[in-house]
Amino acid sequence: MANREYLVDVSAYQGTSMAQYHSRGATGIIVKGTEGQWYRNPLAVKQIASAHYHHMWVHMYHFANFGHSVHQAKLEARACLAEAKHLNINKKRYIFCDWEASAQNYIQGSRLANTKAVLAFMKVCHGAGYHVGLYSGASALRNNVDASTIVKKYGACLWVASYATMGRIDTPSFAYFPSMNGVAMWQFTDNWHGLNVDGNITLIDLHAENKAKPAKEIPKIVYVPIINNNPNYHVRLLDSKGHYQKYIATNTRWKVWSVKIINGMKCYKIGTDTQWVPAKFTKIIK
Structure with a gap:
């Protein structure tokens, strides 16, 4: 094989x-x-x-x-x-x-x-x-x-x-x-x-x-809520190949450009190809 x-x-x-x-x-x-x-x-x-x-x-x-x-x-x-x-x-x-x-x-x-x-x-x-x-x-x-x-x-x-x-x-x-x-x-x-x-x-x-096609529906805006009641909590982004990148703050809103499965997680592209946020940390606004 x-x-x-x-x-x-x-x-x-x-x-x-x-x-x-x-x-x-x-x-x-x-x-x-x-x-x-x-x-x-x-x-x-x-x-x-x-x-x-x-x-x-x-x-x-x-x-x-x-x-x-x-x-x-x-x-x-x-x-x-x-x-x-x-x-x-x-x-x-x-x-x-x-x-x-x-x-x-x-x-x-x-x-x-x-x-x-x-x-x-x-x-x-x-x-x-x-x-x-x-x-x-x-x-x-x-x-x-x-x-x-x-x-x-x-x-x-x-x-x-x-x-x-x-x-x-x-x-x-x-x-x-x-x-x-x-x-x-x-x-x-x-x-x-x-x-x-x-x-x-x-x-x-x-x-x-993990080779499944990403979801077709792409939200326009997502919100990253405060996690564990800690306003200083940050969420780490990934690049398109699954490598971890910089962090973004919670209580922020982002425009979504694409959707992709990375490391088994649905992720939203919120900037360049090094800025994918795991969907589990977001809420869809529209």
Whole structure:
């Protein structure tokens, strides 16, 4: 595929800077947001901020503790969504359910019960507007859940872990690809470029929705209201390629020249090609 991209998945075991991953060619991260109902990644906010600074896509994953319990899966999905909202995860991105064997996640229940629980989690997240996927090792995806039923429901959504060797791998060899239907992303190493971070490569375009045409209707005037009751609050502009530029003050009005989707956000052009304001910070006047 022409659209293969490298992404890294990060948790509290990694630092807050995404610079070294971006410099090696990673175009996105999958950040651990939650685990069970009890855990929130304390570094997620800074990790996401760093990813955005380096113009990287941001997806999120939840480490499952629900095993084969549908009831618990629904509770964990709600906790996951609450944190996704807190972290401002864009609803054009993916929330992956990391369902693997651990001290907190028993996967030896029946294949049917396991599948029902996983689907229950995914249904809640999908119902909230997110794309959804399932992560696990190749063996678990083949033997402990009915992956074909999950793929039938959500399309190519499997994020499968399978390593050719337990050591540094910079570029994956597809001679070792764990062939199965519905793979969206392959985790091919736990030590990408010697950085002690999981390396992943996409098999589908996770960001295809960002190629949608911009809205045809262009407002004439937009207003940037005061934010958080702070008259000194400023809004940062972007250029047409998604790089952040200068700030503009709130409580101001601007003429709109064009509309465009930039970094997954609808933006209004209020001046030159380096002056695009995210629409979410504005109100249409006329």
